[in-house]
Amino acid sequence: MADTRLMNVAAALREATDLCMARDPRVFVMGEGVADPKAIFGTTAGLLERYGRDRVMEMPIAENGFTGVAIGAALLGRRPLIIHQRVDFALLALEQLVNNAAKTRYVSNGRHRVPLVVRMIVGRGWGQGPAHSQSLDALFAMIPGLKLVLPTTAREAKGQLIAAIEDDDPVMMIEHRWVHYATGHVPEGYYTVPLDGPRRVREGGDVTIVATSYMLLEALRAADTLAQAGVQADVIDMAVPRPFRPQLVVDSVRRTGRLLCIDTGFRLFGIGAELVASVAEQALGSLAKPPVRLGLPDHPTPSTRALLTDFYPTALSIIDAAAELADVPVERIAGPREALAVELSKLPMDVPHPTFRGPF
Amino acid sequence: MADTRLMNVAAALREATDLCMARDPRVFVMGEGVADPKAIFGTTAGLLERYGRDRVMEMPIAENGFTGVAIGAALLGRRPLIIHQRVDFALLALEQLVNNAAKTRYVSNGRHRVPLVVRMIVGRGWGQGPAHSQSLDALFAMIPGLKLVLPTTAREAKGQLIAAIEDDDPVMMIEHRWVHYATGHVPEGYYTVPLDGPRRVREGGDVTIVATSYMLLEALRAADTLAQAGVQADVIDMAVPRPFRPQLVVDSVRRTGRLLCIDTGFRLFGIGAELVASVAEQALGSLAKPPVRLGLPDHPTPSTRALLTDFYPTALSIIDAAAELADVPVERIAGPREALAVELSKLPMDVPHPTFRGPF
Amino acid sequence: MTRTTTSGGAATVGDNSPLGLYRSMLRIRLIEEAIAERYAEQEMRCPVHLSIGQEAVAVGVCAELRRTDKVVSTHRCHAHYLAKGGDLKAMMAEIYGKAAGCCGGRGGSMHLFDDDVGMLLSLPIVASCMPIAVGAALALRQEGTDGVAATFFGDGSIEEGVFHESMNFAALHRLPVLFVLENNLYSCYTGLADRQPDRPLADLAKAHAMAAETADGNDLEAVRAATARAVARGRAGEGPTLLVFDTYRWREHCGPNYDNDIGYRTEAEFQGWKAGCPVERTAAALRAAGLLDEALEAALRRELGAEVAEAFDFARNAPFPAADSVKDHVYG
Amino acid sequence: MTRTTTSGGAATVGDNSPLGLYRSMLRIRLIEEAIAERYAEQEMRCPVHLSIGQEAVAVGVCAELRRTDKVVSTHRCHAHYLAKGGDLKAMMAEIYGKAAGCCGGRGGSMHLFDDDVGMLLSLPIVASCMPIAVGAALALRQEGTDGVAATFFGDGSIEEGVFHESMNFAALHRLPVLFVLENNLYSCYTGLADRQPDRPLADLAKAHAMAAETADGNDLEAVRAATARAVARGRAGEGPTLLVFDTYRWREHCGPNYDNDIGYRTEAEFQGWKAGCPVERTAAALRAAGLLDEALEAALRRELGAEVAEAFDFARNAPFPAADSVKDHVYG
Ligand SMILES: Cc1ncc(C[n+]2csc(CCOP(=O)(O)OP(=O)(O)O)c2C)c(N)n1
Ligand SMILES: Cc1ncc(C[n+]2csc(CCOP(=O)(O)OP(=O)(O)O)c2C)c(N)n1
């Protein structure tokens, strides 16, 4: 891969934005902190210097207002990219997003379009607590007219963000903060990764595992370990929960008979609920065993790490669930699982990366 | 039933509020229009005269602000009841609801409580269009710390609202505007209907139908017709989707093997998704046929009635889905179905009641 | 943003002669009255928020705008749509729920859009329009034009926080926005005193170092003059203006009827405002200037009446959208 | 609302003598510096927004409040919690994530609650605190007391629409609310001029016919005097006040370090504000009045140092909450 570089997702998102801004003068960035020295965890670094204050617009703390501003500009053909440092802050902007961004194309009978992108980052770790770590994927997935994309790898994140900015419809991109640290090979230059549904990231015939965002990274770790015990997982990235196109998942379950869904957000009423329901409707007869969902438990995120030991699904809980689904005897998985457990225990559970020293 | 009167749900809600205000001086009502001559479709009629402006507080148009005000007052032990004429307006108040109302008891380790009730009304009909007819049940069902209740009958609506006002936790009550017209026997005096999950409203062994709110009324009509064809539906009112307690539904499917869920809101990512997923997890082997969900299609609500012919599930579409699930031959259901169709066609599809002359 | 062009030439929205503007006001009045009259037929099956009594603001403001300037309105948008040059037949077809409606019947009366004439959006959620207009102004500037964006809203809308968020943004960036506050004293059936502390509404602008103009909203020339100053500031890059116009809604908040009997306002108050009818005041001024006489008035009413009747005929006879088009245009 | 009682007597929060208030400021400073110093140990695993440099506002405002009055704060709440009389050990245990924390470790440093002393809530979402305080004031009035509610917030928070919604509500109902604006010139790393048009911040109150007071936020006595007038208005039923206090945050927005090097503000600006250190200014005034000398200062620091050390020891050694308690208290 001569023309790729190793970079993390944050850098890939930065590069995507840079390329879009260079190519299309209508693209501009809005958000609290986009023009400050921290540059949204580095994802807007250097853009102010390159494109100036008129295209890298620092925002007052007024999420509903500036979302409306972005929509108004988008209606005139500009291509705003909004960035929120936490998904939580976007709760204030839902009226504009749900009513005006999502519905205007439809209500105008196709005459208007709202080429808006909203990046929102899910917080996790270092005691951020209940109002800075919400993962509200399902809330956005619920709204027709929005698109929703959850990036995981650096290569795809770059292409998905470019595709989102090119898209004539409003695209919500929910990035998990810990995904920002994930490193991978990223091609040079301008390319898109289409926003057209789930994609298979690992092929296997024993159990279908559907995950997104940070949980996909955990699922892939789990799949490696499962493979050591002879279990081949078919791992699917539900990268674009809206428009919702479950076909790949349904087809996979037709082969494996087993379905495990992992939500980055709440287990109840999550993306997994819709996936399981869709599979039950379309491929009930193929289900050899009851599907299983993992996700956040039914309470807010406490700040103290002492209460988080079982809060987030991990590669280990995924292994356990998948092994049981695939009828793997405990003895067969115990060894590789233990090795992974030791490996994982080396890093504190509330930081994303060995270099991280807090706070976010 | 000597001590009951026939009244509609709107009147029952009014009576519940009146009783609570008379009994507990801490209860007060806030909302846009609560003290105006229209009195929120009559549901606050007479309260201003009886309790005065300090307890029937007209609000500025500032949903996020006055929701916070209500939460602040509730934290000090007052018992505010907020009323929104449309669910849609509550989108502006989600930050306060999702962060402060829902989480404060948890975050304070049980020291604080937020005894707040928020009534929200789902619009339908008479061309109200995309931003005045949203039914966002699943959005509220998703948030731990909130309770969610969807009333249907007058007797229960009264008892549920009293229970909600008595409750020490924040309770969201989503009322379908067309349910307001539903009439039934309502006991005199103060009583509660517990907010503890689904309840069976009709017993049968052939197919489980789960619905709420206005769709429950359609489902009950459908069940009558199905019974004429010899199909006995087990009809369950998912009256309290949060806290989510699917056990009654799971048990029912264990008997019937057939599950039909009808959402008042969107079919995708709706309450039905979680129900089907829960049943698939807990009673997969009992499912004789793939479960079926009905609900709103995947686009906003157009205003013109010409585009609404297939938008809302009806008793007829419920009959069709249930009959197919229960393997009833078309011939057997055709007669009663046709009779109902004729009956239903007497009222225009965009009004809730023969007396209704528009606009809402 | 290197150059500033005068977008779309300096073409005004319509005929800005005294008679032309009177005609525009009278036309709105006649259309609204026709809606009120025919509403009971139960064929306009959507909410209607009539503008009768408030015509001078719509016409006076839009007289100072160009076709290419943008307007964003609210639930009470009929007059703004018409004053900005929106197509009458498309409006009536929209209210009748027909395919030929300006939104294909999908929006109803609270969603009157006609972007060909700069009527960008109307939005039924209170105050939702305001930041949209600010964004339109931002885009106009980004495009390098001297266009302005105006947003109309009522005295209830200023209670929403997003009003201030929008003003702060527009003031900070000196954007060419006209915040047009139509103060008709009521939000639905609740008077100002029950919703806001007592102070001049123009003081709202002080919070954001914004220019403000207050004028009699039933005086066409006063509205025009205040608007002209605001537009000039906007085009010159001097920033936004809050325009406060007092006026009065004659009919009920939503629907065709009078409702002075239901108890939230007095018949006397209504009669006072009716006596100052903006349409009649404009006519009187024209008569005083010798520009209007009975014959001309009659001719005008005949001509407009015919246009209105034709629009209703068109809308009533137009086909509904095809049922199977309902899923179109969710995404592109 | 038939009678008005003076709730909980007139007891002030703490010792309001000149030395008592200096002690309170110095205590906050020492606690915050200890947090900054020990943060690198990686045992306080939550964000911290230090109040160093802003002590006079917290102490000056709370000096005028009663224990039973309510305070609602933001992410930067340490000083407010302490000035209102919040329990220090419970605060440190909260930051260390321990069961003895004021929220049992569930909230972390941005959720310092101690309702026993009227520290009702602190909320990490910007401006979310404001309507809560208005609601608390409403409840206090409904209870028939003359209690007041104060909400602290920064210069960034006033950009949120809910600030205006809260002010409108409080002004309309003449509620006893103190809107305490701590203007430290920055919202994270963005200066005021990049976020708001230029005007005196007190003009924000004009939009809502609200009283306003502006004072040097690093001058304890000026803060007290302005607050005293606002509290008097509140208790007398004369409505809310916007209090504007200019001050300066010394350390980085979030975390223990200095950050004048990263480019959003100058070292010179920082040094200027540091020279006007509110703690030192208060000490100087005491010295000038003969109320403080080196020996007393040393004794005070020793005493406070011991208290701080003890609180840290307590927090570090306290047990974590039991893992199985995690599901408790979602519902009652
Ligand atoms: C966010 C929101 N809250 C409430 C409503 C219901 N509503 C529709 S119009 C209206 C009153 C608006 O008053 P004003 O802004 O003065 O406009 P007017 O009707 O007087 O022209 C209200 C409360 C709404 N549409 N949106
Ligand atoms: C609604 C919302 N938007 C953004 C943030 C992120 N945020 C946390 S503190 C802060 C700056 C607040 O500035 P200011 O109000 O001046 O308080 P200061 O930190 O200066 O004390 C921001 C933007 C947030 N917590 N909530």
Ligand SMILES: [Mg+2]
């Ligand atoms: Mg009004």
Ligand SMILES: [Mg+2]
């Ligand atoms: Mg600040």
